[in-house]
Amino acid sequence: MSQQYSGSRSEREEDLPEPAPAPAGGSAQAGTTDLDSLLDEIDSVLETNAEEFVKGFVQKGGQ
Amino acid sequence: MDRRIYGVETEFGVHYSHPGARPLTPEEVARYLFRPVVEWGRSSNVFVSNGSRLYLDVGSHPEYATAECSTLDELVAVDKAGEVMMQQLIDQATERMAADGFTGTIYLYKNNADSAGNSYGSHENYLLNRRTEFRRLSEALIPFLITRQLYAGAGKVVAPRTGDTDPGTLDRDRPDGAHFAFSQRADHVMEGISSATTRSRPIINTRDEPHADAAEYRRLHVIVGDSNMSETTQLVRFGATDLMLRMIEAGTPLGDHQLENPILAIRQVSHDLTGTAELSLRSGQRRSALQLQRHYLEQATAFVERHGAHHDRLDAVLDLWERALDAVERQDPAGIDTEIDWAIKQRFLTRYADRHGLDWDSARLAQLDLSYHDITPGRGLFTLLQSRGAAARFLDDDTVRQAVDTPRPRRAPHCGDGSSRRPASPGSPMPWTGRT
Numbered sequence: 001m002s003q004q005y006s007g008s009r010s011e012r013e014e015d016l017p018e019p020a021p022a023p024a025g026g027s028a029q030a031g032t033t034d035l036d037s038l039l040d041e042i043d044s045v046l047e048t049n050a051e052e053f054v055k056g057f058v059q060k061g062g063q
Numbered sequence: 064m065d066r067r068i069y070g071v072e073t074e075f076g077v078h079y080s081h082p083g084a085r086p087l088t089p090e091e092v093a094r095y096l097f098r099p100v101v102e103w104g105r106s107s108n109v110f111v112s113n114g115s116r117l118y119l120d121v122g123s124h125p126e127y128a129t130a131e132c133s134t135l136d137e138l139v140a141v142d143k144a145g146e147v148m149m150q151q152l153i154d155q156a157t158e159r160m161a162a163d164g165f166t167g168t169i170y171l172y173k174n175n176a177d178s179a180g181n182s183y184g185s186h187e188n189y190l191l192n193r194r195t196e197f198r199r200l201s202e203a204l205i206p207f208l209i210t211r212q213l214y215a216g217a218g219k220v221v222a223p224r225t226g227d228t229d230p231g232t233l234d235r236d237r238p239d240g241a242h243f244a245f246s247q248r249a250d251h252v253m254e255g256i257s258s259a260t261t262r263s264r265p266i267i268n269t270r271d272e273p274h275a276d277a278a279e280y281r282r283l284h285v286i287v288g289d290s291n292m293s294e295t296t297q298l299v300r301f302g303a304t305d306l307m308l309r310m311i312e313a314g315t316p317l318g319d320h321q322l323e324n325p326i327l328a329i330r331q332v333s334h335d336l337t338g339t340a341e342l343s344l345r346s347g348q349r350r351s352a353l354q355l356q357r358h359y360l361e362q363a364t365a366f367v368e369r370h371g372a373h374h375d376r377l378d379a380v381l382d383l384w385e386r387a388l389d390a391v392e393r394q395d396p397a398g399i400d401t402e403i404d405w406a407i408k409q410r411f412l413t414r415y416a417d418r419h420g421l422d423w424d425s426a427r428l429a430q431l432d433l434s435y436h437d438i439t440p441g442r443g444l445f446t447l448l449q450s451r452g453a454a455a456r457f458l459d460d461d462t463v464r465q466a467v468d469t470p471r472p473r474r475a476p477h478c479g480d481g482s483s484r485r486p487a488s489p490g491s492p493m494p495w496t497g498r499t
Contacts, residue, residue: 053430
């Protein structure tokens with residue numbers, strides 16, 4: 001999915017295996033295995049210091 | 064039956080992260096993001112060639128307002144096309160910033176709140192016949208808008224209440240501890256109807272810009288919604304709201320469910336995942352969000368039986384609406400946890416929390432909540448869930464990319480042919496393609 005965009009990506013993302021194609025239709029049931037593998041891998045795309053990261057996202061209110 | 068003309072406006076949150084380095088303000092990052100736009104149009108406020116509008120709004124939020132659309136497929140595709148365009152702006156800004164020595168990471172969130180409690184919106188517009196009296200319309204619609212969070216909510220990890228602050232009347236039913244809630248936006252809504260947007264956010268904003276014969280049409284501006292990542296959640300959100308409006312326009316009696324305190328009620332609903340919290344009505348009666356939504360669904364189903372289906376996604380809308388209410392009633396989200404944002408998010412975060420022994424006050428879960436709304440493919444949690452089949456969709460990548468490239472069918476081009484490099488007039492659209 002990510003190849004459709006140009007430009008840079010952080011190296012962390014490239015550690016992830018290619019995602020499987022999304023199923024068509026509105027009744028997809030995620031394989032437990034897929035979710036398990038994402039639970040294993042998600043830490044590799046998240047910045048390490050969660051608290052600092054979350055606190056660092058501050059912006060003025062919009063509408 | 065007449066087609067509905069609708070659109071949605073999304074404000075994105077800007078986050079630049081570079082641990083250990085000098086932070087950049089959202090204003091600085093937003094300037095990098097919009098540099099290609101400003102270079103083309105000498106303005107950070109342009110129409111683009113698919114008929115949508117791209118601009119920097121109050122508080123340095125990149126904003127994308129879809130072209131006016133006439134089918135749900137079109138509306139959701141054009142909305143998702145905005146994420147593709149924002150990603151292209153991120154890619155270009157990342158390169159330019161790196162050249163200037165800023166090598167951190169830009170995150171754009173399609174959500175409704177930052178970590179300090181600031182909020183930004185997802186505004187829906189629906190074209191209505193002006194013959195429908197506004198007061199009757201809003202009285203009937205507001206209880207629906209307050210309770211549709213049960214399926215339209217994007218889900219939120221709510222931080223624990225801090226210090227000894229008095230919870231106040233509005234938050235009296237909100238748990239003190241960290242928890243998961245239906246809505247991102249509910250806690251930031253302060254009025255039922257008004258002309259305000261930033262100072263005191265209402266449920267319905269009285270702005271009325273019909274882009275049509277104003278004697279015939281009103282453009283209803285609903286600003287209470289959460290920004291949705293899921294295509295199927297958007298389908299039921301816009302589809303159910305359109306059905307409510309059709310019934311109101313047709314004069315269908317929906318009963319008087321005006322709430323005694325709409326702003327208290329919207330918080331009660333958001334912080335009660337059982338859907339059973341009793342809301343006080345002006346009539347003195349009490350109803351839960353589930354009871355009100357069951358009532359609207361029954362009325363809508365009967366209305367469709369009488370008048371026929373007016374679009375080909377109607378069965379899908381009614382089906383997901385019903386299954387979402389069933390899931391809340393049974394307290395078993397399994398039937399909707401690939402289709403409704405809050406349930407998709409809750410499923411993954413709960414599994415993650417169980418695996419690592421975390422509670423809702425964990426900063427990691429707050430980070431995952433943000434990540435769910437991170438629009439970058441291959442990094443944002445929702446995009447990862449969707450690519451692995453843990454989030455359903457009814458469109459595909461090609462359809463979304465085509466929605467970047469193509470002006471809306473059946474709508475006259477706004478002006479110009481989009482072929483010139485420079486705007487021929489201030490309103491000429493900026494050429495934009497989804498293929499890079």
